Amino acid sequence: MTRISDLPDVIAVFPLPGALLLPRSRLPLHIFEPRYLQMLDDCLKTDTRLIGMIQPQPGPGASGLHRIGCAGRVTQFSETEDGRYMITLSGISRFRLGEEVEGFQPYRRFRVSWEGFDRDRGGPEHDKTFDRERFMSLLDRYFHARDLSADWETLREAEDELLVNSLSMLLDFTPEDKQALMEAPSLATRRETLVTLIEYALRGGEEDLMQ
Structure with a gap:
């Protein structure tokens, strides 16, 4: 367990629309902009190696960023011949911007x-109210409607948190929808939000076919 006392008071933040990181999940990133290459270099010199992933906030706002993000520790990185980085962030904890x-x-x-x-x-x-059979049926409909493939055996065997968080991070939702998934206070509410977003996407697809 990571204690608050082990976490820094100041972190670098990486605003990236649609990129969602959640605690105990992993996010691969391709770093190539000079300012973020500098950010990574500085991050790797620290003990915690933390980067805060956060969604830009559309419209007027003091910082132009949402107030809640998730910090990840750089756990893997490799440098390409032309100086870019491929890294993996492992989610540690959400935070609130100051x-x-x-x-x-x-x-x-x-x-x-x-x-x-x-x-x-x-x-x-763990999500004690998770109706996995109903959820997998809904997911099958969504993947079929979007013409997506999946390793269904792996999905069925995945633990509740890994399944819900991985789908929240990977499925093609809007940045605002990703923020709603980020801010869900528990795994159960994140799963409920995810189900709502999938059902909404399916209704939209069915309406498009009827027009």
Whole structure:
């Protein structure tokens, strides 16, 4: 279990529309912009190796970012011949943005609060009300409608948290929908949000076919 005292008060943030990281999940990223290459270089020099993934906030706002993101530790990285990086972030904990920290670095850094996200830093969550058979049937309809393939055996055998979080991260939802999945307070509410989004997408597809 990661303790709040082990986490820094200031972290670099990486605003990336549609890219969702959740606690105990892994997110592969391709880093190539000079400012984020600098961010990664600086991150690798720290003890925690944390980067905060966050969604840009559309419309007017003090920071132009949503208030809640998720910090991930760089657990894998490789450099290409032309200086780009392929990295993997492992989700550690969600955070709430505080004030921006000014400096000479080309990327953005913020003070953050880890309070209120204790569950993120413990063991895997379980969803006791999860009707997996109904969920898999719904998922099958969604994949068929989108002409997507899947390793169904792996999906059926996956633990509740791995299944729900992986689908939340991978399926093609809008950035605002991804933020709703991010802010879900528990695995059960994230699963309910995910089901709602899949059902909405299916209704939209059926309406398009009828027109």
